[in-house]
Amino acid sequence: MEKEKMIQELAKIVGKEDVMTSEMELQLYGYDASLNRGRPDCIVMPASTEEVSMVVKFARENRIPVVARGAGTNLSGGSSPTQGGIALLFTRMNRILEIDVENQRVVVEPGAITLDIKGAIGKYGYLYHPDPSSEKATTIAGNLGENAGGAHCFKYGVTSNHVLGAEVVLYDGEVIEIGGKSLDNPGFDLPGLLVGSEGTLGMVTKLTLRMMPKTEAVKTMLAIYDTIADGANTVSDIVKAGMIPTTLEMMDNLTIKAVEAAYHVGFPEDAASILLIELDGLKDGMERLTDEVVAICKKNNVREVRVAKNEAEREKIWAGRKGAFGAVGRLRPNYLVNDPTVPRTRLPEALAQVVEIGKKYNLPIANVFHAGDGNLHPLILFDERDKDELDRVHKAAFEIMKLCADMGGTISGEHGIGVEKLKGMPLIFSEKDIAAMRNVKLAFDPEDVYNPGKLLPVEKAA
């Protein structure tokens, strides 16, 4: 379809001001937080489910791809319109529709910002648990699309554990309800399937989330080590003792130095690793559990354990962790972050191999990781303008994915496949596994309207 005509038609649906087409805008909405670049043909900002449905109907009839976008923080290229088409931007659909305290659910629009939702329900004494580090900016539907995790998942799970229902616009514009405020609605667990589908199955226009009462007590600890292995072994010993902390987060020396330089949170710059531990629950017995954790740290040669004495100290510890990516980003012009996962007990081994891969390709790699979940975040630092270096980055990233897959892990824990990890899919899935997923895509979107070219590798010619 001719571009001018397309823009006219879309303007009829959402209004002229809510279709953007300037060169600068097309560039701005062409990329995300990954290294991928795409370019939409236009950017459309619907204000309601009806408008989304009409835009999608129009797109389908005219064979135009539709790529959902929230805040553009995606780390795998999932929100980059690599095949052009409509970038469907949900910034106008950002309301918190209902805080249903009686039923412990919050109903929100897709463009609502994660931290805003938390703030709104926090006033009622409730929490929404998933907490991706980018939660200040991320939209909730983006969290749904990537099954976002965060630093509290060891106890509370990821986004899919907390999304209970949604309103979805199907590829043909039909609007359906999946799941709901109640559990166990009859039929397939479609919310479970939609979470992590990277915008390839349907457009979510409303979400129903679980909210849980705040726990009575929280204890946050920071343990400082002279080796990485001591920190990782502490994690294993805590789990072996039968405890389920909300948080078991680690960072290595390069990250510690970067964080300290950026935020001055009091991390010792010569430490090999830092482990952040958080316990929650009733206040009864919390002091004893804290003592036990400290004892386990000591058994594993900890240099120092700091127990946050108040909310200010706790926030300071967390600021260091939440800002880690940003701090590391200051070290070189670019970084590529992967998010593979290994069985927790193999973390020290996996990290040692990541170090070797860094040496092999002569690239600095900073490590921040969700140690409890076995989820690595190697940040490979480079300068995009150096083509040779960029080439080495991609090779190193692939090798890291492969080593984790070989250890019985997976290639993506929380950032998604997008376009960046398509090549890695055969490392963990057989052709038959992928064929089954392809059938799921075809059942939802037989004409490939939604986010074409993402998540599933192209079918091999028969």
Add this chain to the structure above:
Amino acid sequence: MSNTEKLASKLREIVGEANVIEDPEKLKALAVDGVIPKVLVSPGTIDETSKVVAYANAEKLAVIPMGNGSKMALGGIPRKLDILLSTRRLNRYTDYDIANLTVGVECGVTLAEIQAKLAGEGRGYFIPLDPQHSQRATVGGIVATNDSGAKRFLYGACRDFILGMKAVFPNGDIVAAGGKAVKNVAGYDMTKLMIGSMGAVGMICEITFRITPKPDAEATLLFPFDGLKEAAGFLRKLLQSKFYPASLELLSAGMAAKLPATSALKGNFIAAVALDGIEEAVARLKKDLSEMGRQEGATDVVVLTADGHREFWIAYRDIADPLAKTHPNFISLKANFALSKVMEMVGAFETGFKEAGLDGALFCSAGNGILRAVLPLGDDLGAKTAAVVGLIGRLTAESVKNGGNLIVERAPKAIKEKVNVWGQTRSDVVVVRRLKERLDPAGILNPGRYVGGV
């Protein structure tokens, strides 16, 4: 050679002589809603299962999987049944990694067996599932029907702690999904599609669970109440507290009468609250909750610990089993609803039983928004059919009004023919049908039994 002989002979080639049964008398006893299978086959491996299913697909034969048969009454009446596929020989452990808190098993292992094994490891572990049929249910059946129990309030359901799966799809493909990582967003989350799918698009053959360390302390508090308002109000207050008990259950007097621990308690409703946690926390909860219960109108507080606590919850899970044995026309219903509607739901069910002149009893997971009711009908089904069908219709409407739906988990064929066993049809049935058509185009897996009649 008759078609059945041909089928049996082909299956024997795949699974061996001893694992195919075609004796009509034996098969008659295995009928699903009166539909008698042509053959019972018990594959010994996932590969054999794949071959059986691929053959069925090529020949367009209907396959219904079965574990120990505890939930065969669930679902619509099968349109067709050629091969009843027993999972009992699929009983291996495929992963046993206590340090990483994961266990993988084939579908035919009973949950009870795994729990016993895990209890003996180190400090003691378990899969945090406490569904019906505590001793008989196989994990395949539990996961395929997404069954859950009271402790779901604290620990979640299958979707929250199943990490990976292997399933045989209708074309015979062995499809692996997920893995053993807690965080996994590589490709579609096919495990979610399979949980509760009743094998409509693939037969679940292997499951990897995240296991949980056993709590240091456990106890149960029972609170008899005279009025529903007080009982529901107490549970609601607990639900919104920071106390996080393991379960928040409500029993009608009719149901309480069927359990040894509650039969002697005087009250029209009994609240049963399980506590799991560290010693200090459980000690405090015992004290604080007892006080809170009395303040809210409980006429007594009974504390169960050790064996008393364990036995109570086993009996609670198995409450329907003896009734199903003694009442050939036993009916079991499962309703879901929005959490705040406990009083409305329990009230509607109790009134419904009375008005229909039926002897029903119910128990309700106030923390999960799930209510189960049993109607142990006698032999005179004919006279009661209209009343039962009317009641199911009214209760379904009531459940939908309260934000949920109603599933007939078990009922005689004469009732099933007259009601929608999956409750009121929802707008997402269009996707259920599209997935079924795409993944099982020949319609061989459980035809007619799942939502939307697929």
